[in-house]
Amino acid sequence: MQADAFAAAILALxxxxxxxxLAYARANTRRLLAEGGREHCARQYPFIVSLHALWLAGLWMLAWGRPVSLVLVAVLVLLQAFRFWVLRALGRRWTTRVIVVPGERLVREGPYRWLRHPNYLIVAAEIAVVPLIFGLVLYAALFTVANAAILWARIVCEEAALGSAPRPD
Structure with missing residues (x-):
């Protein structure tokens, strides 16, 4: 497969x-809010969406004609497996927003047995790995730093919101 076709396939996927x-998250968000959930950190959300949209749009512009690292493509495939594990563990509670439903216990299944925020770890890795697939080292560094700043604020806010959630026994 030619580099441009491979880049297009990766970016299209x-x-x-x-x-x-986003569609799955929107449906879950509506349901969680209908169940009495309360959104936290709403002002951060547009920054998160904007960062991801800029990251992806920039990749569509810059990845053409660049060599592709098959080793890093394999890493990306592994990251996707972990992403689906997170989605499965959270199920109907997975959303791109911070929604806390009173009386719900924190999830301690799947990767949440070992990590507090596995989805953020996966996203951080993707933000770095995908540009590196195409040799875009500076791009990867720039977005990794921007993402780290946004995730730090998000995790602080999410931890505060979850502080009122009951802990598992």
Whole structure:
């Protein structure tokens, strides 16, 4: 497969995945709010969405004609497996927003047995790995730093919101 076709396939799959995740998150958000959930950190959300949209749009512009690292493509495939594990563990509670439903216990299944925020770890890795697939080292560094700043604020806010959630026995 030619480099441009391979780049297009990778980016198309990521784009479709992100759009699908937004639809799934929107449906879960509506349901959680209807169940009495309360959104936290809403002012951060547009920054998160903007960062991801800029990251993906920039990749669509810059990845053409660049060599592709098959080793890093394999890493990306592994990251996607972990992403689906997170989605499965959270199920109907997975959303791109911070929604806390009173009386719900924190999830301690799947990767949440070992990590507090596995989805953020996966996203951080993707933000770095995907540009590196195409040799875009500076791009990867720039977005990794921007994403780290946004995730730090998000995790602080999410931890505060979850502080009122009951801990598992």
């Amino acid at each position: 990521l784009t479709v995945q992100r759009i699908g995740e």
